[in-house]
Amino acid sequence: MKNIPKTYDQIDQWKSIMLLYNSALKEINVKIEILNNEFIQIYKYNPIEHVKSRLKTAESIVKKLKRHNIEATVDNVMEEINDIAGIRIICSFISDIYQLADLIAKQSDVTVLYVKDYIRNPKPNGYKSYHMVVTIPVYLSDGPVETKVEIQIRTVAMDFWATLEHKIYYKSQGDAPDYLQQELKACADVVDILDAKMYSLNEAILAWKQREQKKTEEPI
Numbered sequence: 001m002k003n004i005p006k007t008y009d010q011i012d013q014w015k016s017i018m019l020l021y022n023s024a025l026k027e028i029n030v031k032i033e034i035l036n037n038e039f040i041q042i043y044k045y046n047p048i049e050h051v052k053s054r055l056k057t058a059e060s061i062v063k064k065l066k067r068h069n070i071e072a073t074v075d076n077v078m079e080e081i082n083d084i085a086g087i088r089i090i091c092s093f094i095s096d097i098y099q100l101a102d103l104i105a106k107q108s109d110v111t112v113l114y115v116k117d118y119i120r121n122p123k124p125n126g127y128k129s130y131h132m133v134v135t136i137p138v139y140l141s142d143g144p145v146e147t148k149v150e151i152q153i154r155t156v157a158m159d160f161w162a163t164l165e166h167k168i169y170y171k172s173q174g175d176a177p178d179y180l181q182q183e184l185k186a187c188a189d190v191v192d193i194l195d196a197k198m199y200s201l202n203e204a205i206l207a208w209k210q211r212e213q214k215k216t217e218e219p220i
């Protein structure tokens, strides 16, 4: 087995791997942009607030391997770490999340390896997000290479909670006192209420708009 880059050969190998994951990220980004543009064109509606993508740093990869007691080798990185290429899609409403996930999964060159639905099954700390690990072919000079990408889809409110929790707690690996964990969970519950309220407000406004439109269309 090869070790994490120490020699020039290994550094080259590492660079090739990162090029592969970076290319996979670009391909997924284009797919998402096309889906969003199509939505705007057909339904005059934009389900995606914004998209962030990133390549996991070597430091973060090694830390994750250590956390799972896995030796830091290049083979292990490719086999065991599923979020080297990560993309996060921030949607307006929960319904957008499932619709988008479905559209991504249906693309003929995308293979869904597995899904972790932390929206229907939130983590005990309150974390909510829809995760899909997919592969997508990256066409190199000597043929296609199926490359893993982790897609996280969540609402603006879920993202607000997860981003701050990541900053203040997630990386502390459960060392923080109980009362702080409870406070974070309480914040996650507020986020749930906010998501549900914004969704029902949106539905109510759409229904009101339809009624108003009908009124103007009715003969006098």
Ligand code: 0O2
Pocket (backbone or CB within 6 Å): 056, 060, 064, 080, 081, 082, 083, 116, 123, 125, 127, 131, 161, 162, 163, 165, 166, 170
């Ligand atoms: P970082 O620093 O964000 O990259 P798997 O990938 O399925 O083999 P893993 O990684 O345990 O195993 O899967 P999971 O649970 O889907 O977590 C993947 C990523 O989701 C994490 O990556 C975080 O980005 C995010 N995540 C998961 N749980 C939490 C949580 O409780 N709080 C927050 N804020 N984010 C979470 P990393 O590599 O752990 O961290």
